[in-house]
Amino acid sequence: MKVLANVNLCQGHARCEDLCPQVFGTDAVEGKVVIIQPEFPDEMEAQVRLAVRNCPEGALRIFSN
Amino acid sequence: MELRFQPSPPDHVPPELMVDFDFFKVPPGVADPSEIWTSLIRKGVPKIFYTPHNGGHWVFTEYADITDGFRNYSIFSNHQTPVPPIEPYPVMQPQGVDPPAHKVFRSLLAPMFTPIAVREMTQEIQRRAIKLIDAIADKGECDFVEDFADVFPTSMFLYLFGMPESRLGDFRQLSQTFFRSTDPDVRAKNITDIYAELDALFRERQQNPGSDLASAIVTARNEAGEQHDWQDILNAGFLLFVAGLDTVTNTITLVWRYLAANPEARQFFVDNFDDPVAFQNGTEELLRINSVANIFRRVAEDCEYQGVKLRRNDRIVLSGVLANRDPKVFVDPETIDLDREVNVHTAFGVGPHRCVGSHLAKREIIVALQEWLRRIPVFQLDPNKSQGNVLTGSTMGFSTLNLSWER
Numbered sequence: 491m492k493v494l495a496n497v498n499l500c501q502g503h504a505r506c507e508d509l510c511p512q513v514f515g516t517d518a519v520e521g522k523v524v525i526i527q528p529e530f531p532d533e534m535e536a537q538v539r540l541a542v543r544n545c546p547e548g549a550l551r552i553f554s555n
Numbered sequence: 556m557e558l559r560f561q562p563s564p565p566d567h568v569p570p571e572l573m574v575d576f577d578f579f580k581v582p583p584g585v586a587d588p589s590e591i592w593t594s595l596i597r598k599g600v601p602k603i604f605y606t607p608h609n610g611g612h613w614v615f616t617e618y619a620d621i622t623d624g625f626r627n628y629s630i631f632s633n634h635q636t637p638v639p640p641i642e643p644y645p646v647m648q649p650q651g652v653d654p655p656a657h658k659v660f661r662s663l664l665a666p667m668f669t670p671i672a673v674r675e676m677t678q679e680i681q682r683r684a685i686k687l688i689d690a691i692a693d694k695g696e697c698d699f700v701e702d703f704a705d706v707f708p709t710s711m712f713l714y715l716f717g718m719p720e721s722r723l724g725d726f727r728q729l730s731q732t733f734f735r736s737t738d739p740d741v742r743a744k745n746i747t748d749i750y751a752e753l754d755a756l757f758r759e760r761q762q763n764p765g766s767d768l769a770s771a772i773v774t775a776r777n778e779a780g781e782q783h784d785w786q787d788i789l790n791a792g793f794l795l796f797v798a799g800l801d802t803v804t805n806t807i808t809l810v811w812r813y814l815a816a817n818p819e820a821r822q823f824f825v826d827n828f829d830d831p832v833a834f835q836n837g838t839e840e841l842l843r844i845n846s847v848a849n850i851f852r853r854v855a856e857d858c859e860y861q862g863v864k865l866r867r868n869d870r871i872v873l874s875g876v877l878a879n880r881d882p883k884v885f886v887d888p889e890t891i892d893l894d895r896e897v898n899v900h901t902a903f904g905v906g907p908h909r910c911v912g913s914h915l916a917k918r919e920i921i922v923a924l925q926e927w928l929r930r931i932p933v934f935q936l937d938p939n940k941s942q943g944n945v946l947t948g949s950t951m952g953f954s955t956l957n958l959s960w961e962r
Contacts, residue, residue, distance in 0.1 A: 501909040504670045521669035546899040
């Protein structure tokens with residue numbers, strides 16, 4: 491599975507990084523999301539979904555390969 | 556003086572949308588600032604309504620409309636928004652400017668408040684929190700507002716601006732007058748004094764730049780390679796002074812008031828000292844339920860929104876309390892669930908004006924919780940002292956919070 495971010499919607503709340511730092515980080519310039527590991531293993535699905543659902547801007551989407 | 560941003564008389568407001576509501580007044584019997592807002596919902600008001608108080612303004616009551624108010628700057632401008640209306644009002648940089656011009660100062664400040672930047676500040680945040688807590692831990696009692704909640708963010712402001720801790724008293728005086736005084740002459744002099752301090756500071760940093768925020772702002776260059784307009788530099792300093800003080804003071808006051816009365820919540824945080832995700836989730840929940848800010852917007856052009864006619868310069872009040880207790884978004888919203896699974900609260904706003912200092916504010920609160928609970932794990936509302944008054948307005952909180960504990 492794969493997770494993608496719409497950086498135009500991202501406002502740098504960093505909730506994704508707080509909840510799932512293995513997959514999401516933030517940059518040093520604007521503090522916006524950087525996806526470290528877009529293709530994540532199945533066993534991480536619950537944690538990634540939780541991060542996605544906690545984005546206050548709805549900027550993250552999960553896609554099935 | 557030309558009054559360009561004054562609202563018109565509310566001829567366009569249908570009687571069924573008119574509600575008698577004054578959020579600058581604390582109704583009798585209200586013990587918690589959030590009740591000012593939640594009592595409205597219990598009364599059953601229209602989801603968008605107008606009140607003639609405080610110069611007249613709309614109130615959005617649902618999460619979807621409140622977040623639209625935050626985000627949709629082409630309808631809901633952040634320029635010249637004060638409630639009640641005051642003109643001229645200082646254009647705080649970048650908060651009082653709409654995109655795309657907003658980007659100039661936002662881009663300048665953003666790198667200094669990213670999660671990466673805030674992680675670098677953690678040790679200093681800890682040092683300052685510990686110093687304050689150690690000074691009161693042995694006393695067995697304190698006025699939490701006076702002895703901690705008010706001092707801590709002011710101390711952090713001095714750190715960010717590279718000023719010595721010896722200036723703490725001066726800056727506390729300035730901020731207390733700014734947030735508490737209702738005397739127009741005192742307020743006018745206070746704003747002049749704050750700007751004079753900022754002017755002196757920026758001039759000094761222009762000569763001797765350091766690694767602090769003031770130096771970064773004064774040495775930054777615009778697209779033409781020149782220093783930013785001096786007034787904008789001062790206004791950015793002013794924003795950083797006022798935005799990070801009262802908000803943090805009142806949030807932590809409300810959080811400590813809750814913890815004083817709820818031993819199981821204190822235990823939750825003590826049990827999760829070594830689990831940063833759980834500790835932060837608990838903090839996010841306390842931020843959701845203790846949203847202290849009432850945020851203002853101004854209608855940019857005559858328009859119809861959700862079937863309601865809005866007129867240019869109408870003011871909109873966006874309440875964090877109402878957004879964050881909307882049952883359409885939050886499961887069982889009145890329950891404080893420190894393990895809440897989905898928590899898209901708006902304590903720091905959403906959209907392009909999302910509080911630039913939110914990660915610093917959260918770190919301040921988390922560090923304060925950790926260091927306080929390590930030293931004072933059990934405390935209560937002091938039964939021998941009266942508690943303070945509910946404060947309301949653009950920021951809500953309490954005037955005093957008397958706590959006691961076993962020495």
